[in-house]
Amino acid sequence: MNLHDVTSARSPAEPLPPKPRNPAPVWAAAMLAVLWLIVRDLEISFETLVYGVADMGEYFGRYREPDFTHLSRYLELMGITLATALWGTVFALLVAFFLAPLAARNFSPNAVTYRLARETLNFMRAMPDLLLALIFVAALGLGPLPGALALGVHTAGFLGKFFAESLERVDKGVCEGVASTGANFPQMVMYAGWPSILREALGYVLYILDRNVRMASVLGLVGAGGIGLALHDTLRLFDYGQSAALILVILATILIIDYASAWLRGSLG
Amino acid sequence: MSAISIQSISKRFPNGFEALKGIDTEIQSGSFTVVLGPSGAGKSTLLRLVNGLETPTTGEVRIGGDVVDGHKLRHIRSRVAMVFQQFNLVDRLSVVTNVLTGRLAQRSWVGSVFYLFRQEDMGIARDALSRVGLTDKAWSRADKLSGGQQQRVGIARALAQQPKVILADEPVASLDPVSSEEIMTLLREICDRDGITVVVNLHQVDLARRFADRIIGMNSGKIVFDGSPEQVTQSVLRTIYQREGIEDDNSLDMALAYA
DSSP states (O other): OOHHHHHHOOOOOOOOOOOOOOOHHHHHHHHHHHHHHHHHHTTOOHHHHHHHHHHHHHHHHTTSSOOOTTHHHHHHHHHHHHHHHHHHHHHHHHHHHHHHHHTSTTTOSSHHHHHHHHHHHHHHHHSOHHHHHHHHHHHHOSSHHHHHHHHHHHHHHHHHHHHHHHHHTSOHHHHHHHHTTTOOHHHHIIIIIHHHHHHHHHHHHHHHHHHHHHHHHHHGGGTOOSHHHHHHHHHHTTOHHHHHHHHHHHHHHHHHHHHHHHHHHHHHO | OEEEEEEEEEEEOTTSOEEEEEEEEEEETTOEEEEEOOTTSSHHHHHHHHHTSSOOSEEEEEETTEEOSGGGHHHHHHHEEEEOTTOOOOTTSBHHHHHHGGGGGGSOHHHHTTTOOOHHHHHHHHHHHHHTTOGGGTTSBGGGSOHHHHHHHHHHHHHHTOOSEEEEESTTTTSOHHHHHHHHHHHHHHHHHHOOEEEEEESOHHHHHHHOSEEEEEETTEEEEEEOGGGOOHHHHHHHHOOTTOSSOHHHHHHHHTO
16 A cells, blocks of 8 residues: 555544453463362461461570670681681572583584583573582592582583573674674674673672572581581571571671672672 | 675575675676665675675675685685774774784784784874874773764774775764764775775765776665666666556655665
8 A cells, every 4th residue: 555645534543453362361360270179189287377377486586695605606606607608609600601602502602512511501501500519428538629619510500501691682783793703703702792781791790799698608508618518507596696696697798798789889880 | 906796696594585696797806896776686795795704605706816615714804994883893992903903814813812902003003093183082982983984994904904805894884974974984995095996885876976986886686786886877777767567656756766
């Protein structure tokens, strides 16, 4: 049809084409059905929860008086835990830095490398860090090193995947701009890739660091050193005062890291 | 001597769209060629084939005797620079680093991945920036510049490649008339002074007439006109811009009345 005719002749508007179907309600209903089936199958009882609230209140009450007499030792342990998390993160960053470009479809040199890199990252991510820590503790003995390694391997999988997905979102034009000069793979990665995702990547690293600090506190439970081991011991001894103090130290640290990373992200614009 | 030789090129995209249907042409070394045509005529695809950003379905493109294919792509791209409509600079890098990107093909990855360049390359980048008049913006971030300035950085990057050919894919489509004039003048001057072969895709008929040595008209993947700017008459423009299946095209008449 001629465009001119449409604008000049003000005939009654044609009816709209049929509305496309929206499957969202069907999905929502299916989701609810699955949730209900799970509750029924696992015999989850909400009554237990209601009756349990009073008991839980009594239990938490035992933590009312934190005992900070060994604070300096706690802080030292927290330091070890932080160091474990930091080294784990640095390890993850190193691995992800080299693997992510290979696992990004638009940068990867060929399909085989892409698959291999992607599956390696998937494998690392699929290994729970608690399990890895158990393995490394068995292999390397007690201490922060197996903890750092476990965190590193597991979060390298995460960081690599995050980076790869960011790299895949790099503007196609920017990639072509650099590629059109004749840049090779490492040059493409360093000029079109990393500079374009720097801000996002920093956010991911800080998130992983934050997560690793929390996880490193728990890893102590399987013998990977740090504040977790101490918490494990005090809990075993029903020493609620010291346990409360340890938990508060962990919480404060995580809060500080949270604020610090928010500030860092803001200032790096 | 022809700088670019395009031999029976056709291009069909995976979605079945046939962008180019048998293109044959030679582009003379040191000439300034403008490719005109409606959107979707295949102008961009043609240019991208020359730089190896697309691969032809049949036929081949030769640059000074070398066939453009995956094999010698780095070598060919180092001699065939590209300027884009959306500039395609790396936003977070400084202007000078963006220009130095033009030197990457000449250097191994060893120094360049650490953003280290030789004095020689810095000199080339400095010359390129002064050519486009952006010496004072050298250390600004590329995304802090205006559109016209960004396109000038794009041209400086192309110059830093010290290419035989510069391909410009609608370099002024996102710019205001004054910046457009600047960019076209700059490209023309590069062609005249350095003897670099320039091929430009354009939408503006008046710019094409004023700047080109030769105009190629494309429509639906074919070359429908090839001649000097003087030979571009109203009827030629009708041939270039006619739309399939539209007999009395009022929009076409109106558009060409002021072209």
